[in-house]
Every structure is written in structure tokens, then in C-alpha cells.
Amino acid sequence: MIVTAGAIQSPAILLRAGIGSPAALRALGIEVAIALPGVGSNLRDHPALTFCQFLPPSLRLPLSRRRASFVALRYSSGVEGCDRSDMYITSAARAGWHRLGARLGLYFLWCNRPFSAGHVSLVSPDPGRYPSVELNLLEDPRDLERMMAAVRMLARLVINPVLNAAPDDFFPASFSPRIKRLSAFNRANGFAASVLGALLDVPAKLRHLVIKQFLLNGIAFKDVIEDEQALADFVRRSVFGVWHPTGTCRMGDPRDSHAVVDPSGKVIGSENLYVADASVMPRLPTANTNIPTIMIAEKISDALLSTELSLA
Numbered sequence: 001m002i003v004t005a006g007a008i009q010s011p012a013i014l015l016r017a018g019i020g021s022p023a024a025l026r027a028l029g030i031e032v033a034i035a036l037p038g039v040g041s042n043l044r045d046h047p048a049l050t051f052c053q054f055l056p057p058s059l060r061l062p063l064s065r066r067r068a069s070f071v072a073l074r075y076s077s078g079v080e081g082c083d084r085s086d087m088y089i090t091s092a093a094r095a096g097w098h099r100l101g102a103r104l105g106l107y108f109l110w111c112n113r114p115f116s117a118g119h120v121s122l123v124s125p126d127p128g129r130y131p132s133v134e135l136n137l138l139e140d141p142r143d144l145e146r147m148m149a150a151v152r153m154l155a156r157l158v159i160n161p162v163l164n165a166a167p168d169d170f171f172p173a174s175f176s177p178r179i180k181r182l183s184a185f186n187r188a189n190g191f192a193a194s195v196l197g198a199l200l201d202v203p204a205k206l207r208h209l210v211i212k213q214f215l216l217n218g219i220a221f222k223d224v225i226e227d228e229q230a231l232a233d234f235v236r237r238s239v240f241g242v243w244h245p246t247g248t249c250r251m252g253d254p255r256d257s258h259a260v261v262d263p264s265g266k267v268i269g270s271e272n273l274y275v276a277d278a279s280v281m282p283r284l285p286t287a288n289t290n291i292p293t294i295m296i297a298e299k300i301s302d303a304l305l306s307t308e309l310s311l312a
Ligand SMILES: Cc1cc2nc3c(=O)[nH]c(=O)nc-3n(C[C@H](O)[C@H](O)[C@H](O)COP(=O)(O)OP(=O)(O)OC[C@H]3O[C@@H](n4cnc5c(N)ncnc54)[C@H](O)[C@@H]3O)c2cc1C
Pocket: 004, 005, 006, 007, 009, 013, 242, 243, 244, 245, 276, 277, 278, 279, 288, 289, 290, 291, 293
């Protein structure tokens, strides 16, 4: 049997089958089949923040270019004990498909090698109840420190005469429900975004007032960047995971009490139960997670097939 339900649901399936921490299982009235305390722990995701910058007309992409162009920067934070290439920033010359998006550059920054870990746990044995998911993205102070330094570095890089030298034209983006709704591709959103976009093409002082009052609840973001406490609060409040959950059925040495699957993907202590998805990653890759997940699944299926063939 091969479980491939992803890093949130695979541990939930194992837990409901009685594979997990005995104390947590008994608390929910689930009979313990295999005691493996690591199931659901070690939940990792890349902590991320997004920013926008008003683009002068000369830097805007024509709407006929369907895709934004991207440039990415991978760099080392230099914070003690952190891996090289632990930080990542992408920039896109358009923040959306519409006329508002065409006026804004979009920056995405994240920590490739976070130390913080969260967990997935059951709230009920009922498979109809979604498990509890705690990302704990900035639990480790080194992750907060690196995210704060990255915000300052990004601001230094992009508040620049080549792009736009006005600090008030650089501000945090938001994936609020309203912005998400505006991203849907339809005529009504196209019209609304062209009105909103036109509101940005006004003299700079007026635009900065619009950005401050309507997007930042009256706060000047340049003041936040310069104030250690305000920046820490902003990062804690705004950080989100980039949909790269991993690690909740961690692969490892069977003697490691928190490993869940052995190096072949087999659930430790089981006869014939495998996990083959992002949940087996012991730690996050220094990259997006889709291709590494496919690679893991290919390796596990190759190993299973070769075992089958040698037994035949
Ligand atoms: C919005 C979003 C954007 C992303 N963008 C990127 C990107 O640009 N680049 C990149 O590399 N990665 C990206 N990722 C991450 C990437 O998609 C994942 O790392 C990858 O899909 C993980 O694969 P998986 O097999 O572990 O899990 P999944 O792809 O989630 O597959 C699990 C499958 O199991 C099914 N399932 C769950 N529970 C059950 C159940 N109880 N019974 C039956 N079926 C079940 C689910 O429906 C799903 O089809 C993104 C993810 C999201 C959500």
C-alpha cells in the first residue's frame, strides 16, 4: 500500500490508522498499531513575504505580453549556523494580468533553509474533520532575523533611481481575499483594476497618500523598515508559507526515534506500507518542492518495482 496524500493528509491518514505518537492516539481513542512519534511533526514550509513597487510607465510591460518576466536572486544570509544560499528573492515586472498589475512590480522573498518546524495533528478520528496544521514559521529566532535582514536588503536594492527612487512607492503586497478576488480573469475585474490603476497614475504625493491610507492603514512603510521592533512585528504579522509543506513523515534511519519512513519509503515497523510524497523530505530543498517531490516518487517507485522483479 502506498500513501501519497501530501504533507498535510499523509500523516493524518497514518494517525487515523493508529500509526503515530501513542499518547496522542490514545487521547483520541485510536488503537495504537505502530508507535512512531515523528508522524505529523517536523512540518516545514518556506516562510515568505511579498512586496510591490509602483513602476514608472517606461518600465511597464505591455498587456499583450501575457506572462511577466522574472529575475531571481539566491544568496547567503551569512547568519551564523545557516546554510549557504539560504535566501531567495524573485522579482516580476507585473503584479497581475490587469491594468493595476501592469503598474506594479512584484517581489517575493523567502527563506530557503528555515529552522522552524510546525506540526500536523488530528482533532478527531473522523476522516471528515480536517487536521490541525501549525506552521510555526518564525519559531526559530534565526528565521525572523534573516527575514528582517532580507526586507532591508530588498528595500536597499529596489528603492533606486533605475527603478523608482521614492521610498513611498515600495510597500508590502497583500494576498487578502479582496485582492485574490480581483485576480480572477473576467471583464468586471478588468474594469475595476483599470480604475484602481488610474488612481496610481497621479502626482507622486497624491499616490503616496492613496498607498498609505488605502493599502497600509495609515502607516508609512519606510518608517517600519527603519524601526527594529516595528519591522519584527510586521514580519511576524505578514509572514506566510508558500504552499511547500514537507517533512511530516520524515525519512531517516530506522534507529532514529522520530523517523517515520526508512530510506526506501517504507513506514518503519510496517510490513508493506509506503509513503511517497513531499512528507518524506527530512528538510526543505533550497528550491520549490514540486520537482523534488516527483523525483522522490520516481525513486521510490523504481525501488519498489526492482524489488518486485527480483522476487518474481
Ligand atoms: C497554490 C500552490 C502553488 C504551488 N506552486 C508551486 C510552484 O510554483 N513550484 C513548485 O515547485 N511547487 C509549487 N507548489 C508545491 C507543489 O505543488 C507541492 O510541493 C507538490 O504538489 C507536493 O506533492 P505531493 O504529492 O506531496 O502532494 P499533492 O500534490 O498535494 O498530492 C496529494 C494528492 O492526494 C490527494 N488526497 C489528499 N487526501 C486524500 C485522501 N484522504 N484520499 C484520497 N486522496 C487524497 C489530494 O487531492 C492530492 O491530489 C505549489 C503548491 C500550491 C498549493
